[in-house]
Amino acid sequence: xxxxxxxxxxxxxxxxxxxxxxxxxxxxxxxxxxxxxxxxxxxxxxxxxxxxxxxxxxxxxxxxxxxxxxxxxxxxxxxxxxxxxxxxxxxxxxxxxxxxxxxxxxxxxxxxxxxxxxxxxxxxxxxxxxxxxxxxxxxxxxxxxxxxxxxxxxxxxxxx
Numbered sequence: 001x002x003x004x005x006x007x008x009x010x011x012x013x014x015x016x017x018x019x020x021x022x023x024x025x026x027x028x029x030x031x032x033x034x035x036x037x038x039x040x041x042x043x044x045x046x047x048x049x050x051x052x053x054x055x056x057x058x059x060x061x062x063x064x065x066x067x068x069x070x071x072x073x074x075x076x077x078x079x080x081x082x083x084x085x086x087x088x089x090x091x092x093x094x095x096x097x098x099x100x101x102x103x104x105x106x107x108x109x110x111x112x113x114x115x116x117x118x119x120x121x122x123x124x125x126x127x128x129x130x131x132x133x134x135x136x137x138x139x140x141x142x143x144x145x146x147x148x149x150x151x152x153x154x155x156x157x158x159x160x
Contacts, residue, residue, distance in 0.1 A: 013054045031069030
């Protein structure tokens with residue numbers, strides 16, 4: 001019997017380590033189930049899920065160049081049902097996000113909080129390029145304000 005990637009086999013757990021479990025396959029070869037492939041949830045202790053001598057259903061996920069067989073228990077299980085996402089009509093946009101409250105006034109020693117000038121924000125269905133252009137303009141304006149404030153205060157760091 002030849003092993004095939006993607007096939008599902010019944011095997012017996014022959015050993016358990018902190019990083020996975022070794023499973024004897026019907027062909028007589030042994031493969032390993034990594035701890036991340038044991039269950040669809042986070043597994044901190046593999047002994048909570050598997051015991052030596054237990055029969056498990058595994059899926060062969062790969063055979064590496066050294067001939068090591070990698071198995072998965074969670075991929076052999078039926079996939080859990082996920083709630084269907086509601087479909088939006090083509091061309092529609094998601095609902096707008098709620099507006100955030102204005103930031104609290106700045107006190108001495110706090111860095112300035114910049115909010116984009118509403119006149120530089122793109123309106124409607126502007127393209128990426130126009131949004132980028134508007135951002136760059138507002139960014140350059142803020143940067144020049146910071147530089148001019150810095151020049152008026154005598155420059156950045158003081159030299160010794």
